[in-house]
Amino acid sequence: DWAARGSAGGRFGEVEALVLQIGFGEYLHQLISALPMSQNEMLRPGDLGISEAAASLAEDSEVRLFLDHGNTAETRVALARALGEGAVPDEAFDEETLDMIRAQFRAFTADRIAPHAHRWHLEDKLIPIETVREMANLGVFGVCIGEEFGGLGLGKTAMCLVSEELSRGWICAGSLGTRSEIAAELIGENGTPEQKAKWLPRLADGSVLPTAVFTEPDTGSDLASVSTRAARQEDGSWQIRGAKTWITHAARADLMTVLCRTDTGTPGYGGLSMLLAEKTRGTDAAPFPDPGIEGSEIEVLGYRGMKEYALGFDGFPVAADGLLGGIEGQGFKQLMRTFESARIQTAARAVGVGWNAFDLGLSYALERRQFGKPLIAFPRVADKLALMVTELVMARELTYSAARHKDKGERCDIEAGMAKLLAARVAWTNADNALQIHGGNGYALEYPVSRVLCDARILNIFEGAGEIQAQVIGRGTLRAQA
Secondary structure, three states: OHHHHHHHOOOOOHHHHHHHHHHHHHHHHHHHOOEEEEOOEEEOHHHHOOHHHHHHHHHOHHHHHHHHHOOOHHHHHHHHHHHHOOOOOOOOOOOHHHHHHHHHHHHHHHHHHHHHHHHHHHHOOOOOHHHHHHHHHOOHHHOOOOHHHOOOOOOHHHHHHHHHHHHHHOHHHHHHHHHHHHHHHHHHHHOOHHHHHHHHHHHHOOOOOEEEEOOEOOEOOOHHHOOOEEEEOOOOOEEEEEEEEEEEOOOOOOEEEEEEEOOOOOOHHHHEEEEEEEOOOOOOOOOOOOOOEEEEEEOOOOOOOOOEEEEEEEEEEEOHHHEHHHOOOOHHHHHHHHHHHHHHHHHHHHHHHHHHHHHHHHHHHHHOEEOOEEHHHOHHHHHHHHHHHHHHHHHHHHHHHHHHHHHOOOOOHHHHHHHHHHHHHHHHHHHHHHHHHHHHHHHOOOOHHHHHHHHHHHHHOOOOOHHHHHHHHHHHHHHHHO
């Protein structure tokens, strides 16, 4: 689709052809020989009982052409040379609105995010509220919220663009919008008319900042084991008791979407409900001023700017109208409906982080000279840069393909999982390669690439760990073939 769009628009040139050639050559090699699942995990055809099918694929004449002439030293050098001269693979959408969104947020990120991101990271403080307000004024928090509720009424593809461009400056900036998008989808898809009227306009204009309160100390991906309880009181309100952890932006948030057990007699998913729990926005002096809630900060390597917290609830009150949708026992189903969007947005953030790593690596390779020539002139460095941009294009297009499926109302759990799995891997690989290009300097905190490496690492963990994504993809593929 990417190549077809570019070709139809007269934008499919040498760089695009090289990216396509290298990408197909590399991924066909992986399919036939082994897929890298992690640094020391290779999934081989024999592990799946498909060795004969892989061998047959390798004999196909068109496949053979890519295997022999796709990802070669010559094509990588040619692509690296073009990149060094300022060439950029086509990124146009042929949709004026989407192209304008990319240009707008690229300019905003270059002016308001990128120049400050590394200092904000090193200071390990919350992203300045003034920056949050600027993002709100641009509509970041209401991209997918309907116009009738004060949002922009755009789709997931537009949100991916916003997330990618902001994350290219700093992952925290890209993640702020995702927080609101997921909360808005939970409420928009499942809330009562009153809940939608109360919360969606305030989420859209950024006056309410949400946080997702799902994970527990002993419960990560296994949400059926959630043990935090909410008991209904005589007046119809609720009180929450239990512990949650890895809660992003919790102190500053005004609204918590809390997955908790409202029916202790029903095990597993059936006893879970989602509560919309209002809280007072915290300050540095009093991060959690409300009674019934306390929190402690979890110090982290990267993904700073919103801060992570462990929360303890001891009778925290929630209004009677805080039960999402007004029906108990629907919490897990309500949350599951957001997983596709969450994973697509995480993939978009990963693509942005991957581009940030590539930008830093390319810039350093052009400026740094050793033995009388720039680093990019050395084959191993050129190879890294060529593969970095090739895999980024592949991950980006897979991400936007999943987003387009979502915008059409089509089921896309497999596509979303594939996009998230690949993009997270590419972001980490690119960050690692960019740091390697920097050599010892990359290991110094003063160099932004050190931050990008730390930020990239989280992408293969949250919103579904890589192992979970692979399981979802495998199970879904088998189900589709049954």
